[in-house]
Amino acid sequence: MQLFPRELNYLPLAVAVGIGGIVGPVATLGIWYYFSPENTQVGYAPEQHAYARVDGQWVCIDNIAHNARPESFKSDAERQLTRELYPA
DSSP states (O other): OOSSOGGGGGHHHHHHHHHHHHHHHHHHHHHHHHTSHHHHSOSOOOOOOOEEEETTEEEEOOOOOTTOOOGGGSOHHHHHHHHHHSOO
16 A cells, blocks of 8 residues: 555655755855955955156155064154154
8 A cells, every 4th residue: 555646756856956946046146246356355455556757767655664663663752753654
């Protein structure tokens, strides 16, 4: 005696195909959205160097302190001078 009809043997396959038909496109769209440049190119971007021609020569005109010492090694006068030269 058979309790369920034979067609129910295809139920696991139908469920797997149905889930795959939903999960596949959702995963594709999620990766497409979350790995797009709009979402991956964020965060801190350091200030770029700026150059200009002055008296016929290329001169660096940016405000980046290229030879600055760490704050812990500076005297109080040097810290004050750094704050005046490079305001936050």
